[in-house]
Amino acid sequence: MSGRTVLTFFLSIIGTILLSQMKVSPSYAELRKKYENLEKDDRAALPYVKTFIQKAKNENNFEKLSLGYKDAVFFNKDAQVKLFYADSTIAAAFKSKKNELISDAFLGKGIIYYFNFRKFQLASDEYVKAHKYAVKTNDEYLQKKIIYHLGVVKSYLGYYSKALQLFNQSIEFNENKAENETNANLRFNYCRGYLNSLHQMVICHRNLNQNTKADSLLDVGLSATKNKSEFILERAYFLKCAGIIYYKNNQYSDALYYLKKALPVIEQKNDFTWAAVIHFYLGNIYLRHGDDRKGVMEFKKVDSIYNRHQFLLPEASESYRSLIAYYKKRQDEKEQLYYTDQLLRVNEGIRKDFSYLAEKIYEDFEIAGLVKEKYQLEKSINIQKVSIVLVCILSLGLILFLIRKYRQREQNLKQKYAELILRLQTVQKPEEALPQPQAPVRNKVELPGELVERLKKKIQHFEDHHQFLEAGLTVAKLAGRFRTNPTYLSEFIHDCKGVHFSIYLMNLRINYITHKLNSDPDYLKFTVKALSEMCGIASRNNFATHFKSVNGIAVSDFIKMKSKDNRGDL
Template sequence: MKKKLFFILFFGFFSLVLSQESYSDYYKLRLKYEDFPENDTKAFPFIKPYIDMAKKEKNYQKLVQGYKDAVYFSSLNENKLKYADSMIWAANKTNDDDLKIVSHIDKGVIYYYHYKKFQLALNEYLEAYKYSKNTKNEYLKYQNLYHIGVVKSYLGYYEDASQLFTKCLVYYREKAKEITKLHPNEIYNNNKGYFNSLHQLIICYRNLGKDGEADEAIQTGLSEVGDNPEYALEKGYFILAKGISEYKKNQFQEALKDFNQSLPVIKESRDFARLSVSYFYIGKSFSGLKKTRQSIVYFKKIDSIFQKHQFILPELRENYELLIDYSKKEKNQELQLYYTSQLLRADSIMSKDFIYLSPKIHKDYDTNTLLEEKNKLQKINYLGTVIIIVLIIWGIGLVILLTRRHKKSNEIQKKYIMVEKKFMASHKKEEANEIKEIVPQIEEKKLTITENKVEELLKKLKTFEDRKGFTQKGLTIGKLAAQLGTNSNYLSQVINEYKKANFNKYLSELRINYITNLLFEDKKYLKYSIETLAKECGIASRQNFSDLFYEINGIRPTDFIKKRKEELEDNGET
């Protein structure tokens, strides 16, 4: 019997729910789709009645399971994310912390596996970690440890990550051996956990230069995974790791055979990060065989993946250096400039991830872990005093390291408050202007146009502002002048004198103030990407939008959105 239904992405948790379902109507419904493969939307005619029945009966435990199944069988990533949010909502309706842990882990895995958004994934893992402190379910604890280890590995903390994966290995290996005590699905899930932990440990060994340990782990993985089709992806990962090891030993032909063997299952899994790794080492192997043009084909494939997903692993940074060198040799300045720009983008993305994730790992995970250990030591009172002192010293050092981040956070908060005050003031001003119309006084203005013409242009500009005409893309003073039935010179004079700004600044302030108001007034805009917000107000470039937002509001749009969301959460408005 296939067990993939119970294993979402890396490894899942719901055998407890299965055992409780017995042969209920819920169980009978799930029997109709449990053998469907992952991402098969044909399951939904059966999943929908399951969810509807759970809603009608207000059975939130079953509703969590229904949404979990919907995540698994959805073919689109955005739908997986939507059902994961519903899963969290249903879990919060229960008093079961284990269900809350599962729902946050599953959402984190979607961010990690399908989007490679480590920041968002880590937030979910840490949320699950809060609930896992008091759980008696060891499986969930180690599942969450595994995912935190993945983030640590991405950040380059390979030693720390390898310790977490080693703990997971020991746990899953021992659990999988309890054949007589566990349901077949539990055995399956523990085996999955074991193989994935072993694969992640191999990655850590490779980056730590522990090639011998890596080779030994690869052989263990291939030996234990065998030819079981249920673990085809895990076998593909081990074969990929074997190919990388052979490449490092200059065994290029052998390496290429292994890479080509692992490619189909990795492609089918939609794991674009590991697919990029495969392409990179295929390209490097061809390069080792002096087949430069064939290697460049695969290096370009990595660039295509980066363009699509805006994600690249740190170990693949060299890919762009190789493409730049190749462009130089070919004397193709256009390509050289393009790949240089791509490398800068890759560095920017990776540096932003590191800045965000590194302090959060230390503050929200490592510090909490240390404090928990401290409490345990106090309870048993065994060498407690000495170890607590060490922890306090370590904590002081950590506080010093995080002071800069804290100061920056305070500065952002102050700037956000200033924008909020400006927003409130602008609304009061608009209300006042509705009551009393300000008649322009032009006697003292150094203008070359008549009073009537000025008054006419000001009214047209007011209509232009009210109708949000400034959201037009590519708007210039010439185009606006034509729309208002005047010339650029007259329009420029009126804007300079009465709007106290040149045309570009006037237009920028209208656009940024407009989008700022939307972010304050309508929560849906807080979910939009920066690119979407830029287009909404007529600005073509994400960077230009971000720079103008900062220039006018004194705060970056990403920081502003984060603070606005926090404010709404504090007020219970989310």
């Protein structure tokens, strides 16, 4: 065989290998065609998705890698796995340096926190991050999608009027886009965005008792989803709303029909939040029909959902009141206690969500709004230079002012905390921290010396044995136990302790519980209500007010800072 023949043969082999490699390495578009029409959570897509991701990694194509991770989120059913891929999506999006991808990645993670975990605090944080990057893009669809999800959070908080403003923006945008869009996939997305916003508006109007508007929008939603298999979930939400409205109008048979029709679809889509609400209303309908057994079964399904997911809407939490009443009537104290404890846990979770989110929505979203305004002005810098500079200065000044106020508050808290810890270290017992007696400014009643000595011993015993922790204690009650009259005891306390009896008693209680919080880490786990009851103060608000008055720091701040101190984080 000649040298030229060998070379030709060798080049032929190499060409064959290269061609075969080209054939086994499909393009991104070819890979996505294999799974893009599959349903959400369909694991059959995952082998192709993994191939797509690996190809993007090999080619350092971070834009495609972000898309691949987003697909992995969509087709994985396990919520924790979704969350893992959501973080990977964010990392790849940042490497792509494209604001649209970064914003969409944060939004995707927020939706997982909202829909799969019902963690409103975490979802809110991700939405705000998404908004921060979305305002730096021209992607109006993405911006309106974030607006919609922020509206859902506002609606949950009870800010229905503000939420309606956001949903109106979403409806107007999606409706206009759907009418003019020729691409079937895009038109479907716009229609779904329109229907979801419509559903949320029905909820808001219903909670604002604007029943005519709620009914009108509900009719639109039911008409738009009738015989539309692609919008079966959206129709289920409208059927759910119809059932609730019929219930409110005392039309229980109609309510039962619509709620039962909506429930299977909503449960199939694993929307446990609305499933719990439906079970709550079904339970009430059965009770009104006199079928207590079925009603209690529905309420227990609500409890089962809460035990699995640790979340309920306030509406569904009312199931526990019915269960408590049911078992109270039957004198079943064990069941009554269980459901009472469950209701307290549910209410505590709702309270935490509301106190956190109200502050976060105001601070983070309003500041994000300033960033958007600043960015829009920067884009027109050649036309409105002076205005841009002015707005930037004002925005920066506001941000610096907010930062300064926050730091001042934190510094003040640390100082107050340090002063309180120092005081607690210098006294051994609560009564030692009481104010020193001052000369009376009114006419003084002279007490017999023998009585003074007797009262000193009794007060000392009263303090040493922490009898001041008894709830409902008054000067009259204590005087009766000391076998003296209230006037003498009140005069003695004022002369010896320098304050009136009520202040003396309150100071003892506050100093006692403060020492416990400082010395026993277990006390840091109790609620403010529990702490107030432990030291004999019936009102939570009175306890919180006097704690701050005596110690110079709010009880919640002290608990937070002491917990950090114990961990070594302060």
